[in-house]
Amino acid sequence: MDFRHWATLSLTGLLAFSKSALSACPESGVQLPSGPLSQALISLGKQCRVSLVVQANNVSSIQVREQHLETPDGSIAPALRRLLDNTALTFTHTGTNAVAIVARAEQPADQESSKTQLLPAEEITVTGQSLTGSHLRHLKLDSYAPIDVLAQPELEITGAQTIAELLKFLPAVSGNSTSTSVTNGGNGTATVTLRGLPESNTLVLINGRRIVSNGFGGEAADLNTIPLSAVDRIEVLKDGASAVYGSDAIAGVVNIILRRDFDGLDVSSYYGQAERGDQQTNSYSITWGAGSETGHLMFSLAHYRQGEILSRDRDLSASADNRARGGTDLRSSASPQAYIALSDSVVTNTVDGIRPWTSGDLYDFREYTSALVPSDRQSLYVALSRTVSESIDAYAEIMSVRTRSESTLAPTPVFTRFDNGDLSIASNQVYNPFGEEITDVRKRVLELGPRVQSNGTDTWRLNTGLKGQVNDWQWELTAAAHYTQASETLNNLIDPNRLSLSLKGPDACSDAIGCIPVNLLGAPGSIDDTQLDYIRGENRVSGASRMSSVTYIANGPLGTSAAGDILAAAGIEIRREAIDFTSTDSDGLSLIGGAASGAAQGNRLIGEAFAEISLPLRANSLWLDGAVRYSEYSDFGNTANPKMALRWRPWPSLLLRASYATGFKAPTLVDMNQTGHQSQEFLFDPCTNSNAAQLPGCNGRADQDRIQYLTEFGGNPDLQPETSDNRSLGIVWTPGDFTGFHASIDLYEIRQNDVIDTSPQYLINQNAFNGLFDDRVQRDSQGDITRVIATRLNIGARDVRGVDASMRYQYQSREIGLLRWSLNSSHMSSYLNQLAPGSPIENLAGTFADAASGGAGSLPEWKANTGLYWQRGRWEGGYTIHYVSELEESFALNDQTITRTIDSWSTHDLQLAYGVPGGFRFAVGIDNLLDQEPPFAASAFNDNFDARTYDLSGRYWYTTLSFSM
Structure with a gap:
């Protein structure tokens, strides 16, 4: 459309x-x-x-x-x-x-x-709480930056059961956020990405306070560790806010406001499933609260379980062979019958005997893979407050969340020429019938069974403090302690050291040393249990992230001018962050079929001081706002970031706003400390093209059947922060004679420098086209890449520009009740990206490049939603349309670079609810009412579409039943 x-x-x-x-x-x-x-x-x-x-x-x-x-x-x-x-x-x-x-x-x-x-x-x-983006308190429509608010009753009527599900279709959200929709490359976490910038550039807060990152010392908070049942509303600030909150708030801020003053009892249940009979999902929650003039107590318990979708159960994702759709054949050359390169031919060994290998022998791994990861979560949230004296209150918030997920991948592939270790098969190996040494065998070891990745996270958060008033100033002292522990297990892998030994002759592999020969050259089913037990491996990753902090903030009137009160806020924060994670790889090598996450241990101490001021220049019509934050990091130094904003109301119904700010993102402790990280990355080698002989870095034409390359990543203790400049200009219209109407339009620009990147694709391109980085892109005598070494560097730059526009209106009459309409849209006019100094600047707006190959994901020029909400008496209903504009993608096909269009996509969601007398509420809903399939993306590795932007479920039904008193 x-x-x-x-x-x-x-x-x-x-x-x-x-x-x-x-x-x-x-x-x-x-x-x-x-x-x-x-x-x-x-x-x-x-x-x-x-x-x-x-x-x-x-x-x-x-x-x-x-x-x-x-x-x-x-x-x-x-x-x-x-x-x-x-x-x-x-x-x-x-x-x-x-x-x-x-x-x-x-x-x-x-x-x-x-x-x-x-x-x-x-x-x-x-x-609720004060507005996101300032420690000063303003009315929402007086904010100097655009803010999306998801609040009651919108949260109820959507039927969403997770925060990630709520945020996925927000117009300002694009790029490579993660969720349980991402199987190969996911880890059970969910993140959010504003403006198409990486997840580390969006700061997630709870009640205006920073929270710990995921348990592997990741770059962002895990949204799956925040139960939706405890949420009162979500505010999304679409502007840089480093001057207010510090690191990471370059693209914007997602502030999740929890329920704290709830009185009564609320019990709810939910069940839903896709029309095709899978993705059975259920959740239950109970919330209770009570209080008096001197105190209040509230707790919330919740359970959530999401069923899976298998790739083979949707037409779009059932096969990796996309030639019929205008794409490429992404099936793997590592097949159950094996690709065996002999000195004079390439053969395969089927149940009918040995014959020449053909492209028809490629393996379709989608038969096994999960498209939507099954997961479950349990949570406990407690909030309590107590009046200490006439002017002082004490409070505490405690949260515990347990999450588990399990995804399925195809059985382990072995590429003897390109995997870790010496995997050549000796000429006298007991299972070698060809009488010659064989270096290139590509075998899918079906006998091991599918790989199963299990992820678990346990998170605890404690925030406690005092708040009070001295004269006209309010103050708050907060202490926080957050801890999250994560684990990941990937089984049915292969130990490269044992496999290497098992492929040698009797003089190297014998019963005397406990070595068992393995038959990689046989027909499917030829590897027996004894051989499997010898080479089977399991990779386990465990990690913990910790954060503790003390924050003091005071705010109030600094004085009075002829134009009004001068508002000010100031504070200090001391924060300690620490990570500790390890993986059980094989002597620093990734297990075959898995990735070596390596290890990282590190900690840092951060001291920050910040201040804000709002100066009225003309009574009720003109204000100058300013903020500054100074940050001292124990591991890389200090940085100061200011923000200035001007708000002008020439007429009561019209507000003009403009702002300028600098921002920064500190390198994560993983960025600075990680060692031993290996992965088989999905990359493209220009030396596989037919013109390889003309390229300076190519030594002959490389193997055209490869799509994955062994890549080593690493931390860099000398990294510096990423920096940014944010500019915005907007107008808000709220006509007084049309009081149910609100409209706004805001222009934004984000310029980012010193971007921390590894970019193995950039290294390969520079190596092939210009003969550079021979030490980082290692090739064998035949010109094939054996290893890419990509450590993190401050090398990238970005410039993102666009427009946000929104309108809201409501109408009410006795006959039809309340009608509320809204339109929210975001237009990305340009996304200029430079991978490294001297490399070309690309405009990525309106394009898709898969994260599996180092791309920025889907960056639609237009993303929007519009909805109509209705309430009359005990009845309520909602109708929402989500829209994503078309995209362009490029991929290699038959030595040519093909550019094709990914179709636009829109879905319709419908909900209807009835409040039964006695406190009960019953609702039914249909997501994707018209059963629209996601648009096909030829360059998408996971399931032929971008799971971070679209939804594979199809038409999805759900029902809720709740009781409140």
Whole structure:
């Protein structure tokens, strides 16, 4: 579907509306508790499903009685007027589904004594936390950067059961995020990538605080260790924020706000499965909370289990031979009957005897592989708070999460000429019938059975602290301790040292030394159990990441000018990070069929100081905001990063915003300390083309049947941070006479330098075309690559530009209830990428290059979603369209570089829910209503499509049943 047609379709929802409403309250009215006005507003916001923004201390000092308020036509306005009638407060609509409680503009003198006086305080959201991207508190529509908010009731109506599932289709998300949709190359974790930049360039926070990375010392937090049942809302800041949060916030910030003030009991269950009968998924959760004026306790328990999809069970992914689709044949030359290169021919050994090898003998490994990884998770989350004194509160948050996943790969392939060790078969080896030494055998050892990769992660998080107020300033002291332990087991591999010995003659391999000869040259089934037990190997990786920190933040009015209050915030943070992981490879060599993750041990101490200020230049219309953060790292030095922003409101309904910031991403402890990492990477050698004789780095034409090359990676203790410059310019329109409408458009640019990269493909290209890097790209006498050595360097540069646009509108009437429409889109106009100094600059916008070959993944020029939400009485419904524009990909075919188009893709999701009297809620939903298959990608290694961008499930049904009281 063309983007213009898609956008036109999405706008039809807006044309049907003519007036707005503030919320969707129960027609029977709302029941509010006695106590502080803040608790009454929390209850009102939840019942009417609206976000209320208020000055915290103003409402906490006001006591209200228990009362029932009428909400005619489901509008919150009459209830708010009645609730605030005897206070110095009123309300104003600040955007779709958002209401601000503010001071009355003027009060008659004779009434001032009868009204409760306001206390100076900062703005907070009663139903949540402060806005992501600043320690200063602003109304959402006054932010100097675009923010996507996924909140109730949107979280309920989507039917999503994981955070990764929620974020996957956000327009700003593109590139190489990971999830359980990634089998070969996945590790059971899930990450998010904004703007197509690597996962390490997006900072993930919980309640505005940094969390530990995954257990292997990875570059990003694992979203699978955050249970969705404990989430209140998710805020996605689409702008650089190193000045506010420090390292990693180059592309943006994902801030996951957990539920902390929940009162009552909520029990929910979910079941879903694909229409084709697989991917059976279920989840259960229970949340309870209660409190008083002096304390609150809440806990949440959750269980989630996702079923698998096998590659062979979908037409798109069933075969690696894609010639009929216009692609290439990606089947493997390592077949069960073996590829055997003799001195004068290439033969294969079938059950019918030895015959010449042909391309028809290539092996289709998709018969065994998982396309969607089965996984399960259990979690416990506890939040408690206690009033210590009139001005000090204490709090603690404890979370424990256990995740497990298991993926299936095809049986281990052996490439005797290219794998680790001396794997030549001696002429007098007992199973060698050819009477000559054989160096090149490619054998799929089906007798071992499929490789099974099991991943497990156990995560614990503790955040505790004190917060209070001194005069007009609020302060918070937080201590955190996070620990995550991960393990990975990959079985049915082959020990290269034992296999090497088993392929030699009787003088080297005999019973006397416990060596058992192995028959790699026989027909399928010729390797018996004794031989298998001798060579079978298992790779185990275990690792732990730790983070502990102490943070102090204070914020409040610094002073007052003629234009208004000068707001400021400042703080310090001391953080310690440590990793420790090892793998059980074979004497530093990767086991055949697996990868040697190597080992890394390291730690660092980080000290940071930061400050923010907001200067009003003209009352209620012009503000200058600034922030700076100084960071001192014990292992590479220091860096300082500022941010400046200007907000101008020429009219009450129009906001112009612009910002400039610098950012940085510190090299990870793995980047600096890893040793012994080996992997068979999916790369392309230009020396396999027919023009190899004309290329300076080629020694004859290399083997055209190879798609994987043994690659050694390594850390570099001399790495420096990646740096960036972020620029944005935007406009927000909220017409006062059209109060249910909000529109924004923002231009962004991210310039990044000193990018840490390994880029083995760049090394191979430079070696082939220019004769460079002979020490890193090692070739044998026949010109075939035997090993690529790629250590990490600060060598890359990027420049990403684009536009974000969003619109929201809501309408309510007695006849049809509440209708809420939204459109969210992101356009990537350019993605200029330079792998290394002197290399060409490529524009990757609108292209796909698989992560398995070192590419940046799918970078669509357009990605968008539009949705319509409806509520009337006990009924609710939702309809959402997701859209990804077409992409271009390039691949080699018959000595030519082919460029083809990957079709655009759109899916339709539908949900319907009913609130049963007594607190029960029943919902049914259909994802991918029209059963749209992902578009075919010829260069995609996993399952012929990009699992990081699209979904293979097809039409998917689910149902939920919940109870709340």
